[in-house]
Amino acid sequence: MIYLDNSATTYPKPLKVRQAVSAAMQMSANPGRSGHDLALKSSEQIFLARKADAKFFNFSKEENVIFTLNCTMAVNMVLKGILKSGDHVVVSSLEHNAVMRPLEKLTQKGVSYTVAEVFPCDNDKTVNSFRNAINAKTKLIMCTHASNVWGIKLPIERISALAHEYGILFAVDAAQSAGIVPIDLNDSNIDFLCIAGHKGLYGPMGTGILIISGNTIPDTIIEGGTGTNSISFRQPDELPERFESGTPNYSGIIGLHAGFDFVNSNKISNISKHEFTLIKHLYQELKKIPKVKLYLPEPDEKYFVPILSFNIDGMDSENVSAILNKKGIAVRAGLQCSPLAHKMMGTLETGAVRISPSVFTKLTDINYLVSVIKKI
Amino acid sequence: MEKPLIMVSSVTYAMKGKQILNNAGIRCEIERTPKRDMTTGCGYSLYVPKNTDEAEKILKENNIKIIGRAERSNQK
Numbered sequence: 001m002i003y004l005d006n007s008a009t010t011y012p013k014p015l016k017v018r019q020a021v022s023a024a025m026q027m028s029a030n031p032g033r034s035g036h037d038l039a040l041k042s043s044e045q046i047f048l049a050r051k052a053d054a055k056f057f058n059f060s061k062e063e064n065v066i067f068t069l070n071c072t073m074a075v076n077m078v079l080k081g082i083l084k085s086g087d088h089v090v091v092s093s094l095e096h097n098a099v100m101r102p103l104e105k106l107t108q109k110g111v112s113y114t115v116a117e118v119f120p121c122d123n124d125k126t127v128n129s130f131r132n133a134i135n136a137k138t139k140l141i142m143c144t145h146a147s148n149v150w151g152i153k154l155p156i157e158r159i160s161a162l163a164h165e166y167g168i169l170f171a172v173d174a175a176q177s178a179g180i181v182p183i184d185l186n187d188s189n190i191d192f193l194c195i196a197g198h199k200g201l202y203g204p205m206g207t208g209i210l211i212i213s214g215n216t217i218p219d220t221i222i223e224g225g226t227g228t229n230s231i232s233f234r235q236p237d238e239l240p241e242r243f244e245s246g247t248p249n250y251s252g253i254i255g256l257h258a259g260f261d262f263v264n265s266n267k268i269s270n271i272s273k274h275e276f277t278l279i280k281h282l283y284q285e286l287k288k289i290p291k292v293k294l295y296l297p298e299p300d301e302k303y304f305v306p307i308l309s310f311n312i313d314g315m316d317s318e319n320v321s322a323i324l325n326k327k328g329i330a331v332r333a334g335l336q337c338s339p340l341a342h343k344m345m346g347t348l349e350t351g352a353v354r355i356s357p358s359v360f361t362k363l364t365d366i367n368y369l370v371s372v373i374k375k376i
Numbered sequence: 377m378e379k380p381l382i383m384v385s386s387v388t389y390a391m392k393g394k395q396i397l398n399n400a401g402i403r404c405e406i407e408r409t410p411k412r413d414m415t416t417g418c419g420y421s422l423y424v425p426k427n428t429d430e431a432e433k434i435l436k437e438n439n440i441k442i443i444g445r446a447e448r449s450n451q452k
Contacts, residue, residue, distance in 0.1 A: 031387070032386075032388075034408070035408030035420075040406055043387045043390075043391060043406075044391055047387075047388060047391035047392070050388070062388075062392065063386075063388050063389070063392065226386070227387060227418055228385065228386050228387065228418055228419050229385070229418070229419065230418040236385070236386070238385045238386045238388075238389065238441060239388075240388055241386045241387075241388065
């Protein structure tokens with residue numbers, strides 16, 4: 001199988017990730033609960049993972065690294081932990097339903113939101129669009145770092161500066177960028193960074209991270225046992241335990257730590273360069289096929305992450321995906337859980353076929369894809 | 377000063393505290409806080425047999441939340 005659905009989850013996982021998960025499952029006890037050697041060893045492994053994960057984003061407070069089930073859970077923790085009745089939020093026109101559905105739910109509690117239009121390859125207009133969406137009640141700006149459909153990258157450093165100019169909190173959904181685009185929390189003034197562990201960071205599915213990098217601590221949306229302060233029914237204030245009730249996904253967290261190591265050893269710049277070489281080649285080849293519809297300029301590192309979506313004239317994107325599947329090629333079609341992004345590009349009816357490579361994708365994989373598309 | 381156990385508020389702070397003290401050249405181990413000393417239920421402590429006062433000061437300087445000090449259980 002040629003796997004080109006890495007924006008959904010990277011596959012295959014690196015050998016060192018699989019080995020780390022296996023080792024964690026063979027020898028571990030519940031971390032942060034008991035005092036025996038195996039439990040303490042497991043606690044130490046979690047701590048070391050937290051520390052390494054923080055360092056990856058140039059962040060020094062490892063206790064503010066919260067392990068979650070996925071990026072969606074991290075986004076929910078921010079939105080539902082911060083917003084109260086009367087608050088207003090600004091989001092981008094490229095948001096995933098991980099943001100839009102919790103926001104829509106919050107409208108039932110008196111929260112309102114405005115969608116700021118994103119202008120591909122024009123950061124000035126995009127930032128201005130966010131500025132125009134702010135009002136006196138805006139508490140939070142939340143936006144994706146990169147569209148999971150079109151690969152369009154948002155200028156998060158500039159949007160962060162804008163938010164803080166108005167005293168507004170800033171949260172980033174980095175599901176599609178972490179591991180592909182460097183993120184420096186020491187430099188960017190992001191208050192909340194939501195991360196998927198199983199995509200560009202090559203960790204196991206069921207892993208995500210919320211980094212609380214600002215001074216505002218959200219309310220909790222899940223409470224329970226933390227292994228500390230057990231006499232009290234009140235949820236502890238200390239991070240990360242405040243947000244990590246219940247037994248953690250130990251083997252997943254350890255596997256994710258190995259994923260961070262994998263990305264570090266391969267270097268983000270090399271991974272990004274490799275994937276962009278493939279995507280640019282694909283773009284040029286698809287451009288030669290008259291029936292293929294492309295929606296944006298050729299992706300480059302300044303304005304995009306290496307994702308390319310397209311359609312074939314007169315065909316439903318799911319049908320194209322099914323044909324590719326029969327030829328041994330795995331891609332994602334439909335709306336990719338991002339109706340806003342499709343509405344922006346006029347593809348709400350057809351969806352789009354998304355191609356997303358990984359560090360393991362080869363040029364021959366892309367050439368085979370092109371040869372199959374030519375025959376459709 | 378007696379009481380070589382420095383009680384901290386979480387296992388993460390215990391791990392972080394241990395690393396800070398080891399970097400400062402002070403030997404310590406992480407242990408569960410003895411039940412008799414726990415005012416809060418369950419918790420972790422740093423057992424620092426030597427230079428405990430200095431260790432406590434270093435931990436406070438590094439923003440490790442300390443609950444208090446305790447004696448070690450006899451059976452240890």
